[in-house]
């Protein structure tokens with residue numbers, strides 16, 4: 375697709391970005407779930423229920439039964455490209471944008487909320503995010519740790535665990551002490567490094583990973599954690615860390631680095647090896663999954679991440695480049711965090 379058509383389509387999706395100039399005049403303000411009105415929470419939840427219950431639309435991933443499966447399935451296919459690599463922060467920012475598109479399809483046009491986890495660090499279980507009416511439901515119960523209440527009960531996900539695919543409940547098991555490391559002092563050290571690779575790694579290994587582990591179950595599975603709608607709240611928090619890091623110096627809006635993929639023959643790997651014993655149970659992508667997985671070197675022409683790197687949603691929204699998403703107020707994107 376020609377670049378200008380792509381920009382027009384993107385502008386139509388985002389509403390506030392002007393394609394003709396690439397300007398972003400009135401950025402969407404993304405607020406923590408704590409601070410949005412109940413009416414917005416209800417509208418968001420209704421759209422999320424719609425995504426979880428709508429049939430698959432793209433038809434590219436044969437094992438995806440719902441629209442949500444197509445989204446979670448995309449994260450599964452790309453798992454070895456977007457974790458412990460230079461594409462972690464860029465792709466998850468683009469992934470938030472894909473989610474925004476799915477919410478739009480289901481009638482939600484307000485700003486994307488995120489979860490300011492610093493406010494709940496050390497006591498996740500008491501967070502308003504787990505409210506059964508105005509939140510995502512609570513900690514799991516029973517042998518599968520299925521979330522027992524809230525808006526997403528009885529809405530199964532057909533992706534995961536790991537590289538497997540079977541119908542399952544959204545599950546989580548909150549451990550408060552692990553959530554301590556999502557606190558303000560930990561976030562401050564995560565965004566302290568001066569270069570992209572070190573900051574990306576500190577964010578990944580710090581509040582990002584600990585947030586996942588504090589929620590565990592589906593949320594602790596790096597391949598298919600995106601099955602739980604709560605994932606998007608957590609990754610808004612992660613994206614805000616990158617946004618805050620980038621704000622320090624304009625040169626950071628063009629700074630990228632690292633590799634664009636892990637080795638699929640090895641299976642999933644985390645930066646420091648802390649989860650390797652766990653990841654062995656997540657398995658490896660099978661031949662059908664590999665055949666569907668976008669080429670990680672597309673745009674880069676080699677194993678290293680560049681600004682030309684191609685970001686794919688397998689057709690849900692147009693492909694973008696890393697250059698497009700570097701600046702949240704660059705025109706392709708148009709938002710800030712409050």
Ligand SMILES: [Cu+2]
Nearest residue numbers: 449456457596
């Ligand atoms: Cu991920």
